Amino acid sequence: MNYFDHAASSTIYPEVLDVLTQTMKDDFANPSAQHILGQNLQEIIEIFREDFLKAIGANKNDSFIFTSSATESNNTVIRGLSLIAGDVVLYSKADHPSVTVPVEFLAEQFNVTLKEIILDTNATIDIEKFSSFLNENVKLVVLTHVNNQSGVVSDIEALAKIVKEKTKAHVHVDAVQSFTKINFKLSSDIDSMSFTSHKIGGPKGIAGLFLKHNHKVQPLLLGGSHENGMRSSTLSYPLIAGFHKAMKITMENSTQSFSKASQLSEMIMAKLSQMISTIQFPFKSTSPFIVSFVLPGISSDIILRHLETKEVYIASSSACSSKIPGFNPSLFAMNIPEKFHKNFLRISLGSLTTEKEVEALIREFLDVWDNLKHMRGR
Amino acid sequence: MFSHLVISIDELWLKGKNRKDYLRSAVDHVAAVFKVYHPDKFTFKIQSERLYYSSKTLFSEELIKALTCVPGLAYISPCKMLERLPDENLENVYEEIVNGLSIMDKKSIVFRAMVKRVDKNFSQTSVFIGREIGHRVITRYPLAKVDLKHAELVIDVRILPKHISISTETRKGMGGLPWGSTGSAVTMLSGGFDSPVASFLMAKRGVKQSFVFFHAYPFVGREVVTKIKNLTKELAKFQRQTHLYIVPFGDIQNLISKQCREEYRTLVFRRYMIEISNLICDKVKADSVITGDCIGQVSSQTMHNLHLMDLVSKRMILRPLVGYNKLEILNTATAIGTHDISIIPHDDACSLFASKNPIINPNMEYWQNWDKDFDISAELAAALEKTEVFSINLQGEFYKKEYFSFDA
DSSP states (O other), X not given: OEEOBTTTOOOOOHHHXXXXXXXXXXXOSOTTOSSHHHHHHHHHHHHHHHHHHXXXXXXXXXXXXXXXXXXXXXXXXXXXXXXXTTOEEEEOTTSOHHHHHHHHHHHHHHOOEEEEOOBOTTSOBOHHHHHHTOSXXXXXXXXXXXXXXXXXXXXXXXXXXXXXXXXXXXXXXXOTTTTTTSOOOOOTTOOEEEEESTTTTSOSXXXXXXXXXXXXXOOSOOSSOTGGGTSOSOOOHHHHHHHHHHHHHHHHTHHHHHHHHHHHHHHHHHHHHHHOTTOBOOOSSBOTTEEEEEOTTSOHHHHHHHHHHTTEXXXXXXXXXXXXXXOOHHHHHTTOOGGGGGGEEEEXXXXXXXXXXXXXXXXXXHHHHHHTGXXXXX | OEEEEEEEETTGGGOSTTHHHHHHHHHHHHHHHHHHHOOSOOEEEEETTEEEEEEEEXXXXXXXXXXXTSTTEEEEEEEEEEEOOGGGOOHHHHHHHHHTTGGGGTSOOEEEEEEEESSTTOOSOHHHHHHHHHHHHHHHOTTOEEOSSSOSEEEEEEEOSSEEEEESOOEEOOOSOOTTSSEEEEEEXXXXXXXXXXXXXXXXXXXXEEEEEEEOTTTSOSHHHHHHHHHHHHHGGGSSEEEEEEEEOHHHHHHHHHHSOGGXXXXXXXXXXXXXXXXXXXXXXXXXXXXXXXXXXXGGGSHHHHHHHHHHOSXXXXXXXXXXOHHHHHHHHHHHTOHHHHTSOOOOHHHHHOOXXXXXXXXXXXXXXXXXXXXXXXXXXXXXXXXXXXXEETTOOEEEEEEOOSOO
């Protein structure tokens, strides 16, 4: 099997699996329990929490909340700021639906005003236009560090700085695709950040939310006051331990994985451009873990399914929106003409992806492309 | 809820010596429905070619609904069965009827009485009894009106040797001929509106069916298979049991597309679909192939093009929709419950490959040469080998999956 859909969900590290197996079996107690079994687990969770804060460069008095998914983390911030009519939210339609849908919900339910961050032809944020939207009514700015479809990396430090110079808005960053993969410095201008475990070789069902110490976010879930009241739910010690292990492994190998991914992604782009004259790579300054392109001529779903028959797995768009036929608002926001929305493909690498796998991918891809030449233009 | 059911069989009067066989087919199918929907004990008898069922427990609405999907049944009457009083006294009957119609208290309902003396020794005439019923109903419910032609409610009374049956909720059955009594077929489903309606119409005429779908994966996704399964689920209600064959067809279509003139592609695809359907007929010993073809609807349905399919098929191709208008098809689809499934969009491989200018009047020489030069019997056999076969019961439940084999 040659798996190239790590941006949707990555393969689990064997070491993480060991942690999960062992903790699922042994560490069944409720970390909130008063007895020693629970208290021991809670103590370790606090150590893990500090490790996460350290990994992102946050202070000890900031919070790192464990949630069930990045969708929950994004929703917690977007809905938890209690925005009211007249407040302005800045976001991009190229963001993941776990950002765009709750933001649009605020507009519908509470008459919050939405302003769309305009992207230039390379799908990067147009700083001039971005600055022009900033005024005292802006209460929330949502930024995506690495876009899940284009792979474009945004300069979140610079953008957050501009926001804070002009406004008192809350700056939230969706860092799901960059966490432990793309180096960045957490500046004091960033108020919250979302992360998830299953994109970095950890289990599904566990994710994180960084909140700066002076945040004004209200919790989504009420109940047992877990996580300092920010997220009531029994903590899943095994999932947290698995997430922590995956974070540790990816952090340790971060530099090495980055350069390996850079080499492999360049190889993919070079080989495909060489063999397919019509292929377009529309994005610049992208994460080396994501290679997105437009391949006019054949519907991307058809290529995807032909590859899957050869046990090669890629994506035709974000897994969350691939059921939507035709027009894709996210691609549209990235200035991809509508006629190419059905021709969009994404290859995403994991930290363990090998050159041999990439060679197999290129070989099979070109084989499929050749096998379907009579279909082109359909 | 009633504890008696009377079922009459459609078109039995048209039959001669084979009458018994038709009746037997209907009885067997009804028995299968009872087995599923009425697991409690019941008694059953045939009298004057009508089927009488009685049970101490109530017959459910689900049972009655399932019976309306059994081909060959004219009417299904849940009824009350009264003991006959001595001296042809019908007071208990009149009382029962009048008391049972309390709905008429507040509503103006047009009704009629339909009386039949199965026991011809009964001396009061049907007309006399009918009039008496009408009189009593109107006296009690002044809003009620009698109309023999436009009655909303029919009070069906039958004088039997020992009992009298009363039914006011007679349901129209599916009609036609009993399941399997006219032969069997393999029905080609496409996911559109037409083929399920074609299947229904032939089910009504007693044709026992298996279904086949040609899945153009990897050119189309798997969603369409779910759609086909949902359609089959609806169509299975008109069968005692059935099978669905999902034939992988993408590679064959791709192979054909590479070698065949573009304007002939759709025709050639269909040619092999017909051939595979015939191979499945061999396996299930079916007598014909059913398609949803409708004359002139799309380019592959010109007379010339349909004729080519007849030349390929070893068996008769039944095309019950040949003379239907699209609106008539859609209306029937709505009535049988397939419309809302068919309307769900799906990738269609034929349109994916289709030429902008498909052939309408094919060149026979090209067609015959194609057949002579292009041999894909190995590919067809390989596709059949990978064909998934699902078994579906009369409730529409998929209960078994296996792979196609000529031996099993």
